[in-house]
Amino acid sequence: MxxxxxxxxxxxxxxxxxxxxxxxxxxxxxxxxxxxxxYMNDPEIAVVFLTExxxxxxxxxxxxxxxxxxxxxIAVIPDRHGTSDMTAELxxxxxxxxxxxI
Numbered sequence: 001m002x003x004x005x006x007x008x009x010x011x012x013x014x015x016x017x018x019x020x021x022x023x024x025x026x027x028x029x030x031x032x033x034x035x036x037x038x039y040m041n042d043p044e045i046a047v048v049f050l051t052e053x054x055x056x057x058x059x060x061x062x063x064x065x066x067x068x069x070x071x072x073x074i075a076v077i078p079d080r081h082g083t084s085d086m087t088a089e090l091x092x093x094x095x096x097x098x099x100x101x102i
Contacts, residue, residue: 001046004039006032008053012079016049023049032058036074040065045072051079 005023007013013023026032032054039045055062055076066074 002044003047003049004045005049005051006035006039006054007049007051007079008057009051009079012051012077021049026054027057029057033061036061036065039072040069047073047075049075049077052076053079 003021005013005016005021007016007023007025008027010025013025016023024035026035036048036058039048050062062074062076
């Protein structure tokens with residue numbers, strides 16, 4: 001099982017590569033959605049990381065995907081431009097997906 005990244009900047013992609021996670025840098029709605037669909041159809045990919053900006057670009061599609069498929073897991077991560085509080089985001093995500101409140 002592999003993880004993949006769709007990022008909007010080089011810094012996040014390089015950091016994730018240091019952790020062994022490959023990815024691409026994309027900015028346009030159609031190309032982001034196309035790459036995400038390609039990852040969804042690959043049985044070897046278990047997790048797809050999206051930076052906040054990428055996820056915002058395809059927000060309606062990400063919502064539908066998260067609600068309708070179980071694999072791959074779609075995880076939105078902050079990058080150097082991120083505005084979210086990661087602890088709050090993880091807590092909210094766990095509560096929504098598993099029903100655990102931290």
